[in-house]
Amino acid sequence: MASTRIEPHKTAIYATALTAFFAIAGIAIVDPILPAIGAAIGATTWQIELLFTAYIGVMALGMIPAVMATGRFGYKKVLIAGVSTVAVAAVLASLSNGIVPLAALRGLWGLGNAMFFATAMALLVSLASDKKWVVELFETCVGLGFAVGPLIGGLLGQISWRVPFFLCGMFMVAALVIAVTRLKDPEEKPAPLRFTEVFQPFRRPAFVALSVVTATYNFVFFIVLGYTPIFLGLDVVPLGLVFTAWGIGLAVGILVVGHRLAHRFGAVQTVGLAIAVLLVTLVGLATSHSTAQSVVVLVVAGVAMGICNANLTDLALAMGSPDRRVTTGAFNLVRWGFAAPAPVVAGLLAEHVGLASPFWVAFGVLAVGVVAFLVTGHLMARSVGERVLWSRWNKDAEALEGAPEEALGELV
Numbered sequence: 001m002a003s004t005r006i007e008p009h010k011t012a013i014y015a016t017a018l019t020a021f022f023a024i025a026g027i028a029i030v031d032p033i034l035p036a037i038g039a040a041i042g043a044t045t046w047q048i049e050l051l052f053t054a055y056i057g058v059m060a061l062g063m064i065p066a067v068m069a070t071g072r073f074g075y076k077k078v079l080i081a082g083v084s085t086v087a088v089a090a091v092l093a094s095l096s097n098g099i100v101p102l103a104a105l106r107g108l109w110g111l112g113n114a115m116f117f118a119t120a121m122a123l124l125v126s127l128a129s130d131k132k133w134v135v136e137l138f139e140t141c142v143g144l145g146f147a148v149g150p151l152i153g154g155l156l157g158q159i160s161w162r163v164p165f166f167l168c169g170m171f172m173v174a175a176l177v178i179a180v181t182r183l184k185d186p187e188e189k190p191a192p193l194r195f196t197e198v199f200q201p202f203r204r205p206a207f208v209a210l211s212v213v214t215a216t217y218n219f220v221f222f223i224v225l226g227y228t229p230i231f232l233g234l235d236v237v238p239l240g241l242v243f244t245a246w247g248i249g250l251a252v253g254i255l256v257v258g259h260r261l262a263h264r265f266g267a268v269q270t271v272g273l274a275i276a277v278l279l280v281t282l283v284g285l286a287t288s289h290s291t292a293q294s295v296v297v298l299v300v301a302g303v304a305m306g307i308c309n310a311n312l313t314d315l316a317l318a319m320g321s322p323d324r325r326v327t328t329g330a331f332n333l334v335r336w337g338f339a340a341p342a343p344v345v346a347g348l349l350a351e352h353v354g355l356a357s358p359f360w361v362a363f364g365v366l367a368v369g370v371v372a373f374l375v376t377g378h379l380m381a382r383s384v385g386e387r388v389l390w391s392r393w394n395k396d397a398e399a400l401e402g403a404p405e406e407a408l409g410e411l412v
Contacts, residue, residue: 009127012182013134016124017141019083019175022168023113023120024145026086027055028247029164030106031150032240033157034229040161043099045230046347050099052226053344054107060336062114064198067329071192074185075119075126082115083176090169094162126186143255147247154240161236190325198329201320206383207330209376210319214312214331215338216369217275220282223362224301226343228285231355232294242295246302253306266386267311272373274307279366286359318384 007013030051038048069078089109096102120138128134156163201207229239253274261270281304284297313331320327346358381387 007129009182009184012178012184013124013127013137015175015178015182016079016120016127017134017137019116019172019179020120020138021141021145021148022171022175023086023116024142025149025152026090026109026113026168028146028149028225028243029153029168031225031229031243032154032236033161033164034226035233035239036157036161036236037102038230041097041099041102044347045350046344047099047103048230049226049343049347050103051106051343052222053340053342054103055110055113056222056336056343057110057340058107059110059114060333060340062111063118063332063336064195064329066115066118067198067325068193068195069115070119071190074189075123076179076183076185078115079119079123079183080176080179082112082117082119083172083179085109085112085115087112087169087172087176090165090172094166094169123183123186127184139255143251146250147244150240150243150247152240154237154244157236157240193323193325193329197321197323197326198333201316201327201330204319204383205376206379207316207319209372209379210312210315211331211334212372212376213271213275213369214316214335216365216372217278217308217312218335218339219342220278220362220366221305222339222342223346223358224285224298224305227346227350227358228294228298230347230350231285231358232291234291242298245295245299249299249302250306250309253303253308254310255306257303258307258310261307262311262314266381267315267384268377268381268386271308271311271315272370272377274304274311275366275370275373277304278308279363279370282359282363282366286356286363315380315384319380 034048034051037043037051038045066078066082086109089105089112093102093105093109096105124134124138125131152167153164156167202211229243232239232242234242258270258274261273265273278301281297281301285294285301288294288297312335313328316331317324317327320330342362345361349357349361
């Protein structure tokens with residue numbers, strides 16, 4: 001993938017995209033080493049899941065102040081603060097000996113990622129002459145992060161669960177050096193943003209309807225991502241390979257399938273189809289009688305999740321405020337905020353009810369989302385110029401593809 005124009009800031013662009021890769025890999029790198037961490041430090045299932053919940057919860061709360069900080073300090077300073085925070089958290093996590101400090105450091109890691117993702121795409125677009133190329137580069141790097149993160153965790157985790165954390169920290173240190181020396185703020189600084197502005201999109205019925213569907217979906221996303229590694233009971237390397245396959249399925253759903261289906265059938269209906277498939281895969285996981293069956297179902301779930309991610313942010317941007325920072329802030333608050341409890345809930349259910357129970361609870365939660373979709377789908381479709389059933393993707397929403405916020409949102 002190469003730009004058709006001369007790019008004077010190519011080093012800085014590649015450095016930022018690479019940092020995005022490791023930021024997303026840092027989410028997925030934990031999957032294959034969760035059982036190893038639990039065994040090494042004597043943590044129970046729900047305590048292990050704190051590593052996800054702390055990360056997601058802090059990231060959800062951190063997104064809004066991070067966006068607001070860009071109006072005061074500029075993008076570069078906020079990004080540098082974020083990368084520095086991740087580097088410190090990852091290195092200290094590799095040295096931690098207890099579940100509480102480790103979970104606290106994962107929360108700090110989430111705060112750093114919130115600052116990074118609030119700024120990365122704005123900086124990339126300001127540095128690039130070819131805007132389409134830089135968005136595609138970002139999408140590819142972050143998509144690879146979901147696919148390669150588990151592989152890194154699996155291969156290095158067989159040495160020690162500490163090694164993947166430490167390596168992430170070292171890569172972030174390198175990214176920090178490049179960010180300090182190579183990056184620069186856009187000429188036009190972002191306007192100040194008040195806290196109350198973030199909640200303006202919730203005055204729109206279509207956005208509220210989409211938020212309900214998204215909340216149930218993201219809860220399920222992190223049941224699958226956070227609990228399935230425990231459920232499968234595999235060793236570190238096989239678990240890394242399994243979640244690499246899941247990550248590839250996710251990337252295919254995002255980068256290959258999701259938008260094509262939306263162009264043919266409409267984004268609203270494509271999301272409805274994807275969550276219906278995901279609902280079926282939850283039954284498959286809950287009733288699975290073999291590891292091979294669970295892995296196949298998990299990969300199918302990954303594709304369905306990728307299709308959802310590819311279209312939910314398009315729809316949010318089309319239904320929300322004209323100020324895209326406001327829309328992405330509100331949408332990220334929903335998608336990360338409702339996802340945060342999922343891993344710990346799954347851990348508690350597995351310990352006190354049964355190993356399959358988290359998937360049945362996830363089924364129930366997503367069923368609420370399906371019902372909400374059936375009841376309010378016409379509101380969402382009408383707001384983006386679509387019809388139910390079946391209509392093609394409308395031009396206004398299609399124009400959002402390739403926008404920085406859309407590229408970022410569909411991958412995180």
